[in-house]
Amino acid sequence: MEQAQHACYRIGLNPAEFWDLTPYQSRLWLDARIERTNEKSRRQTTEIVWLAYHTAGFSRSKRMPNYGQLMAKMGLKERKIQTPDEILRFVETMNAALGGRDLRKKDMN
Numbered sequence: 001m002e003q004a005q006h007a008c009y010r011i012g013l014n015p016a017e018f019w020d021l022t023p024y025q026s027r028l029w030l031d032a033r034i035e036r037t038n039e040k041s042r043r044q045t046t047e048i049v050w051l052a053y054h055t056a057g058f059s060r061s062k063r064m065p066n067y068g069q070l071m072a073k074m075g076l077k078e079r080k081i082q083t084p085d086e087i088l089r090f091v092e093t094m095n096a097a098l099g100g101r102d103l104r105k106k107d108m109n
Helices: 002-010 015-020 023-060 067-073 084-097
Strands: none
């Protein structure tokens, strides 16, 4: 029991959660967490290998490929730079949506 408790604590289950679970539920939770961790590790390794491969390839090329075309091939869009007016409109919209006040305007109270 102590080993199971230690394993669950090690991967982020707090004591209250551990004691609320049956041994079977603890095992299911532990297995799912390990599977998720392994998948995340595989994904990170794939990304690192991809980055290293392309870094080496780009360093050997005589001419860098067009950034926009490269992003399009990967299914990504080139980031559009927002203008100050667009940023201000976004902030004003978020402020209004969250019930904030526009401190630039004088209160009538």
